[in-house]
Amino acid sequence: MSQLKIVRIHNELLGTYGDQGNAEVLAFRAKFHGITATIFDVSYNDELPTNGDIYLLGGAEDTAQLLSLEALKRSNNLNTLEMAIERGAVVLAICAGFQIMGRSFWANGVEVEGLGILDVTSKPGSKRIVGDIKTTSTVLGFELTGFENHMGHTTLGPTAEPFGKVLKGTGNGDDKFDGAVSGNIFGSYMHGPILARNPELADLLLTRATGRKYAQITDPLASKYAAWRRKVI
């Protein structure tokens, strides 16, 4: 049985919109594949572990987002994250976390420089975007559903691919896309949490993190839940 380390980054800061569930769904789906996954919580004052397989960031309020960014910019942490990405680790960043991964975003009325790991920039829109969202994932080829709740409008640069094409809802704001993908780095505005609503995405992240192809999981409740959300949104 193989081992997998899921790193949940700053959940006390980036845990306002339920995204902490992404780690639990990953660990749960991993079990079906015969993988023993451990969830490793990193808080604001901790150093990021260097040996993570999947790093998760969630949504947050503005001040919490700024504190998380500040902690991630500490030289050790930024090096760790960059090296992890270089060796193929997976990053899933939602909402405020997605903006942190980008080049710049706005919080508390001020523009700040992000980590620059994803080629995206975010600016505040005129109206908060709140509601159910459905996309067709451009890289995965299936429908994703979730719930969005954000002010930010995000624009993709040349080296970022859109993550989903919006079927319902708003997503990034101006381009009819949601989120961005670059290699194994995934950014999205979808709460839900996204992996609970879309368990196949959790499987894809596990495949990317371990480099192994797994047999399809039979979990009727997960499939029923995902299919129902896709039908009603």
Added chain:
Amino acid sequence: MRLKLSILIAKFAALLSRKILRKSGETIAGWVLLKLSPRAISELSKGRTIICVSGTNGKTSTTKALAKIVSSLGSVTTSISGSNLDRGIAAALMAKSDFAVLEVDELHLANIIEEAKPKIVLLLNLTRDQLHRMHEVKRVADRWALSAKISPKTIFVGDIDDPFVNLVLSSAANSEKISFGGRRHLDAAVCPACGTYLKWVGNNYKCSCGLTNSGANIILQPGTAAYKNAAMANVAGKILGASESEIDERALERSVDKVKNGVKLKLRLTKNPASWSEALNSVSGSSVLLIVNSREVDGIDTSWLWDISFDQLTGKQIVVSGERALDIAYRLHVAGIEAEIATDFEAAISKFPTDSAVHVLAAYTAFYELVNS
């Protein structure tokens, strides 16, 4: 003169609503009144003592308890259950009285403070709730704090174990800070006063900017949320000169007992992570029904179900129903708890043996449907 005429028309509208639509008529009366006299809340508040109660959880029951305490001092008018927006408040104020004890929605509190100029504002707690509407906890707290700053004659009373409530009380010229010995707060990793990472030691916090729960005027025993709300109602009553009333926790729990098809139900209102956690702690016995809806007042998003620990339910018979039964079923599934899914309430009840006692944790809309059924 104009106000009197408006009240007359509003009362007539309420009468029509009662006779024709068979509704309580309160909301429609308030709506009509505010349309005709937009300053009605301010006008009707003059010459009497106004007390506002707000917070994420416990508003309705605490308002009821406080109204009862204050009734020993004079005539009291109070909000009808849960009707806490401006129209409900306007309707409540139509009745003449010495005191008005008003339940106020978190997003309406600032306006009501500025219009009604209350003598006391009782703030119970502030945690994440209906984020599709509130968006961010901190913004609600900031708006409250601004109101506190510009209302020097109002006494702000509340539980400063909650850093957001403490921010508001610390912004007020007059406050009565209560502590129950501290409690962890799910949404307060950041100091709401200065924006730095808030230092918590156990259940207590102390920020370098000075915000701390160790500076309370009144320190009380720890206890359940219901006990705390009752104790705070007593503090507010005492400021007005009322004598202390006995604390009946059950009355403040928002729980109702019912028997349906031979099954004994203990219904409890649950609407956000804080109230779910409180309710889960009170679950005894081995049968539990969870009902999750996602209408406007329930919160249209269910992501927050993932912020609750359901460990207390391990090993019990769990049935789930409601519009979002699948959301809660899958949430529990991932936590290692298998629930039976029922299509509706009747079907849910039939899954339990007759004579069994079932704890029912119900979303806002489901709770009221069941209580009124």
